[in-house]
Amino acid sequence: MNRIKSHLKMHYLNSKKSFVIFWSIMFAISALGILISIYFKSRGYESVIITNSIVAVVIFGAVSGMVCYNETLPYMLNMGITRKDFIFGFAIYNILLSLIMSVIYTLLSIWEWLMYKLLGFNYEHFGQFFSGVKGIFEMTWICFLVTLCATVLFTLIASIYYKKGMMFLFGIGALIMLLMFIPGVTQAVFGFLESLVLSCAGGKGYIMMTLYSLAFFLLCYLIIYPLARTSQIKR
Amino acid sequence: MTYAVECKNISKHFGKTTALSHINLNMEKDKIYGLLGRNGAGKSTLLNIVTAQTFPDDGEVKIFGESPYENGRALRNICIVKENGMFLKDVSVTGALDIASSFYNNWDKKLAERLLIEFQLDKRKTYRNLSLGMKSQLGIIVGLASRAPITIFDEPYIGLDAAGRQLFYDVLIEDYMENPRTIILSTHLIDEVSNLLEDVIILNKGEVMLEGNSEDIKNKAFYIRGTKDRVEKHISGKKVLSKEEFGNTMAVAIFDSISDNEIRAMELDDLAISSIPLQQLFIFLTGGKMIKRGDINE
16 A cells, blocks of 8 residues: 555656646636636627636646656656556546546636626636536536546557557557448447437436446556556666 | 575567576675676666566566565565666656655665765756766665665666765665665676675676676686796686787786696796786676687686
């Protein structure tokens, strides 16, 4: 357990700088948006203000998962941690990062909502995937799930890249593209994705989304685990 | 007997290149080993296998009697410091030491702080912003302060000046006397470390060329100079590493046991005998022209 704690401490120290820079930019953009809105209001603009920052949060999570895996696996092996402990620690890191990102995202959304309401704007928070989601908890939870899925997907890509190299990754990409040319495959894939999204719609959609995200998380780690177990330090 | 490090028949290939070929080594507890070899001899590959960072194609490694692969208990005994640092680039010196302190059970915080002052290393700087020498200093601090039962330094002082290297040797010996442990020092600067090493392992082209007590090895390596016929008379049957002739004079480097009687006989024949420094012996063994490997392999 101590090793996992040390592992998380390492991730904290490693990600701290990029994390602070990212959120500083996000809050600066938000403040700039408010200043621009005030300017437009002074010029008579009274319409709807729409904000969206979830895409940036998801992208940060994804990039963070990918970069951190490649950077910290050799480092941790050098520090004498087992690959099994590394994967366990990395999964916890994925979850914690997604959760913290979602909480800050929610705080940013609340701040924006308060500011625009105070300024008398008709405020819309664009970027939520399901119109039924209105509460703070649901907003945070769905942001968490989406960020987690993106993070774990890119962790999977990073693990394939680390183990097999860039060419193998390109090969997989090319194979997927080729498969898409087979008649019916594209329709089947998009049909499946559509039914997945539709099953998540509605007031209780986030429960389905939680189950799907959990399944996706476990599936990705089922692939990441054997890849990491056989990964070696690069020459 | 349980060895600190046991390598049994280790082989490793990278494509068609043989990095290690049937390596058999035993390293005892609480000794300082020198792992010497030219570039590409397989030193780093061997150390990566010992620390379970790379898998051997064949053979097995044991750390205090246990396989290190996916074995946290065995891995906890090892600290490896590499020439390329292996630190996280955006973490400060303080952060790097903080992380290291949480991984090594015997971490000596006071020693780390003392070395930070002695090396005059700026704690606030991130690893990315350190000079090459400073990066080496950080690695050395981690290695020494870890107090790991097996501490490995793989070319630890790239870019470090002579004063910095001397400080490293001094602290290494001082700390080793107080806290004995197995230290493996892989280096090119053989002359500088030759007095520190208790045992020497020379790797060449992925094979163990020479292994043994450093004093015993030094006591078998001699230059003999004198007139050609007299030198030839005395070196008959000895393992010759190098032979140079200047007119009627001959200088040979031999690697063999010489008894006191033989030395006296050589002196009576006006032959000059001097010992070969370890670095020169290393050059003869790994790059010399007259090596018969079968003769040298101990």
